[in-house]
Amino acid sequence: MTRGGFVAGAAAAAATTLSLPVRSRAGEEYSLWLLRQDTGESANEPFSLDGKTIYKPGYYELCVLLRDAHVDPSVGDVQISIRLVETLWAIQQYLGRAGIREPIIVHSGYRTPQTNAMIEGAAPHSLHMYGEACDFDVRGVDMEELANIAWACPSTGGVGYYPEGWVHVDAGSRRWWTG
Numbered sequence: 001m002t003r004g005g006f007v008a009g010a011a012a013a014a015a016t017t018l019s020l021p022v023r024s025r026a027g028e029e030y031s032l033w034l035l036r037q038d039t040g041e042s043a044n045e046p047f048s049l050d051g052k053t054i055y056k057p058g059y060y061e062l063c064v065l066l067r068d069a070h071v072d073p074s075v076g077d078v079q080i081s082i083r084l085v086e087t088l089w090a091i092q093q094y095l096g097r098a099g100i101r102e103p104i105i106v107h108s109g110y111r112t113p114q115t116n117a118m119i120e121g122a123a124p125h126s127l128h129m130y131g132e133a134c135d136f137d138v139r140g141v142d143m144e145e146l147a148n149i150a151w152a153c154p155s156t157g158g159v160g161y162y163p164e165g166w167v168h169v170d171a172g173s174r175r176w177w178t179g
């Protein structure tokens, strides 16, 4: 992904083909429910209506939720990796089947390089800077269990397990670490 702002990148999103599991009811099953830990904003938006193509209005709302809120929207709002969105959705679906209906609480989504540099312990080439990573937790779910659920989702790349309170997932290569 390039960091050109998500309006400029809209054509790339439109060209992306999804391959989500087919559901009996079209639409709402492809919604992702997110809550920002820092600002308290939430979004519960469909990023696809058919599991094959991106539904841009909903997808953009999710991108805004996952923005870097430390900077001006002209640089803080970017297209978030659709694979990352699918991964968060898959985790939420898994929890839903277990009877847990809670938003994914976003600690950190997209980060500008400046924001990333200010975070202690952040990797210098963090996938957060490409809109391909998210740190999160879910109310009432044990962190190790959450990391294991994330690992079990087919679209997941890396999983970082941080026992003190969050799980990192990204759309990079398949790898696991404990922070």
Ligand SMILES: [Zn+2]
Pocket: 108, 128, 133, 134, 135, 160, 168, 169
């Ligand atoms: Zn992270």
